[in-house]
Amino acid sequence: MSPDKLVYMANQIGKFFAHQGEAKAVAGIADHIAKFWDPRMRAAIQAHAASGGAGLDPPVLQAVMILPTAGGEVPRRGGGEPTRSL
Amino acid sequence: MSLIHETDHGTPPSKATTSVTLRVDGIDVTVPEGTSVMRAAMDAGIKVPKLCATDSLAAFGSCRLCLVEIEGRAGTPASCTTPVAPGMVVSTQTERLKKLRRGVMELYISDHPLDCLTCAANGDCELQDMAGAVGLREVRYGYVGENHLDAAKDESNPYFAFDPAKCIVCSRCVRACEEVQGTFALTIDGRGFESKVAAGMDQPFLDSECVSCGACVQACPTATLMEKSVIDIGQPEHSVVTTCAYCGVGCSFKAEMRGTEVVRMVPYKDGHANHGHSCVKGRFAWGYATHRERILKPMVREKISDPWREVSWAEAIGRVVSEFRRIQAQHGRGAIGGITSSRCTNEETFLIQKLVRAGFGNNNVDTCARVCHSPTGYGLKTTFGTSAGTQDFDSVEHCDVMVVIGANPTDGHPVFASRMKKRLREGAKLIVIDPRRIDMVRMPHVQASHHLPLRPGTNVAVLTALAHVIVTEGLVDEAFVRERCEPDDFAAWAAFVAEERNSPEAVAKISGVPAELIRGAARLYATGGNAAIYYGLGVTEHSQGTTAVMAIANLAMATGNIGRPGVGVNPLRGQNNVQGSCDMGSFPHEYSGYRHVSDDATRAVFETMWGVTLDHEPGLRIPNMLDAAVDGSFKGLYIQGEDIVQSDPDTQHVVAGFKAMECVVVQDLFLNETANFAHVFLPGSSFLEKDGTFTNAERRINRVRKVMPPRNGLADWEITVAIAHAMGVAGMDYTHPSQIMDEIARTTPTFTGVSYDKLDAVGSVQWPCNEAAPQGTPVMHAGGFVRGRGRFIITEYVPTDERTGPRFPLLLTSGRILSQYNVGAQTRRTANVMWHDQDLLEIHPHDAEQRGVRDGDWVRLASRVGATTLRAKVTDRVAPGVVYTTFHHPLTQTNVVTTQYSDWATDCPEYKVTAVQVTPSNGPSDWQREYRELSVQNTRIAADAAE
């Protein structure tokens, strides 16, 4: 999935936890993502983090780095024409 | 089956706790102090003749038919207006009374047309009944006097007629409009024989302030105000109690029937949510069920541009299953999913999530509550421990201060709004926090003490500023906080809100609300007695929706306004079963009863019951499904009763997602907008055609009862069962929805006490309903919070990234209107379009003038993502800089302009804030034109349809 959107979403989560101090914030962000993001979203953000994590706020990047690897199978991409016209 | 006749006790019940014993016609009867003699007689089984009294209205004492004699008292007092007294001895039938009553009836009848045989009320007329009851045998004034048959009828209202010839001027209608509905549309004009009922300024009903709630029709004892359906069809012969399928109030109705034809829907007095009241939707707008556009046969097609082909159920279901299995084989287990609907029953919703989890083998199930109240779930669970409103509706009777935030109850939740207005007329205070001057800010006999017209998107800042005042001015309920809440969290929160940047003075700059207004509102909320917060989607549908819900919960805890009648945090749910669809586990991360899919113990319960291994990873939410579809990893979707294309934000993105999918299955009553992109259409059944339950905004589980066979052949739950069977899902052998509820009860701790038997016996229950609360729970968190101690959460204001700028200088916010419901699929197919036949853009006169826009002009409404056109309504109801519209019509497609910004926690879209520009226009936008063409193309049904 588009890393830009996932980065935006992850940073948005980060802003809610930001005031809790770094350690708690990182844990809070990681817990939230683990609980609400499906494996393919987590895999995508993890891959993005592994390749530098451009755009991720620092605590968010840390949180993504400590996410457990998604269990089960990650769906494969195929076909699909991203398009905005009819 | 027979017609349910509810007892009319003549006057409302007294709420007194002390009782009085009296004797009526030799029978001793004990009643609460303040009860009328008429009602006490009824309790003793004695019906005193009456015309102007009915138990939904305060006694009026005008008809003089209910006279009684009381020992030791002179004269013949009216029993409806005379309160009981200890030791009172009452006679309801004496020679003197008989004579007096006949005299009264003679006068009425001498001024009444005697066309009883052809009158629509024949068989259901209190005037006829009373003539019989008093033994009227002759009319000394003759029958040829005034019959008024030439008086003009008012047939302007599409649902009821007003025939003044039949009016006995009892004023029950006038009082119903005032006392029950709170609209004050009717008056009695003139005096004596000349007096008559008038709507508005002596206007036709349709042109008056009348909101067509039907309360006057129901109160009318004669044929004067009469449902047109009764005039057309005749009197019903049996009735079935069921629940309205429109909004989250969940009104109970008697479906009054002739065979399988609905004659009328009459609000049920014993309905615990509505107590006999209704609105125009539930009362009258049920005709869509038999609308000619309803699709009754399954249909399939290869490509979305092909015409639809009617097929058998077996072929349609076979197609769904083979396509879904093919997609999973090619793209993985997680490439398909399902969407449940807040319009469907609990049982149907539970079944779909079961099909997805047990049959599809993933957790890709979401509900349309995603786009409305998911932040309520997250916010209230975090602070209080469970995802639900804290009160019952009746609680409002004990409320002294009401805060209405981001809700428009008179349009969205009309029957509950009538209860609120009643309480406000009794003296409760009202605070409205809304960018728009909603009707409740000022209406007959209701005026808000404070209206905080904040800029859209600044809820969190304003709510935190209210907390600032409460904390810094020493208004915290210290004892409550000490006993009931987490101390460390409270301390951190109190320090945070007390910071200067959260003061009303600082927030005034962000929100546009004068600091003094914020301070005044905070003081009133904290010190005005029992204070309750009622909120709607104006709170949740923001990028900080969840944070705002938490901010509301913080306020209630800080002021001790939780855990007893009259207070609490009350989300007003939009659709009929929003609460239920959330409760039933149709979120991708939660099973029924809000238990996370990663919880081994919970999964074990379902694995044992369903005989499969279940996925412990959360699934995709609706916006994620669409993103994944555009991205190519999500290919198949089963949607029940939900029009994603019209209702979800950024239509062009939604359409791109749908166009990228390979098998879209839509189950609905009509070819909705989403069906334009579907490959299989499964015709659904209306609420009149199936059994089940809905759970309303107060957690009340109400029965939905089948009054006619499904016109499409199968009830919705049967369709899901058929798919599940074809997919080989075990344990789906239900023969009645009651068995599905039994399974819900066996697997869900908050529902263990719920069964159809119990619901049939007691009417309805509010969950939690289990061993600890066998009769349900009207008020939650009474002795302690569900999570133990209440948790304060820091609510830092983070401005939305959707900003105004030179190109898009205005903020668009949206809402709904009384006569229409959501995407309008149902209400647009009823006469309700007479009140609202198109979406209008409300714009402030200042902004309109700057743009050369006049009232009624076509305007182009453009945002960063899209543009549409609609007509302007110039009004100062919206503040300068803010525009407002509804989203009921597919021609407008308001969501073409809304963006993909969403709540940080739940992905609930930010419908309520979109930066836009408004310009004069003379025709539809490109998108509208293209979409119309596509829609015409994609809704064709092949003429040579197979059986």
Ligand code: SF4
């Ligand atoms: S329908 Fe309702 S609003 Fe209209 S006049 Fe009757 S009671 Fe009043």
Ligand code: SF4
């Ligand atoms: S319209 Fe009906 S309720 Fe109203 S005054 Fe006439 S008879 Fe009574």
Ligand code: SF4
């Ligand atoms: S739409 Fe809502 S308020 Fe109106 S009748 Fe139905 S449940 Fe009641």
Ligand code: FES
């Ligand atoms: S019923 Fe009592 S005066 Fe009419």
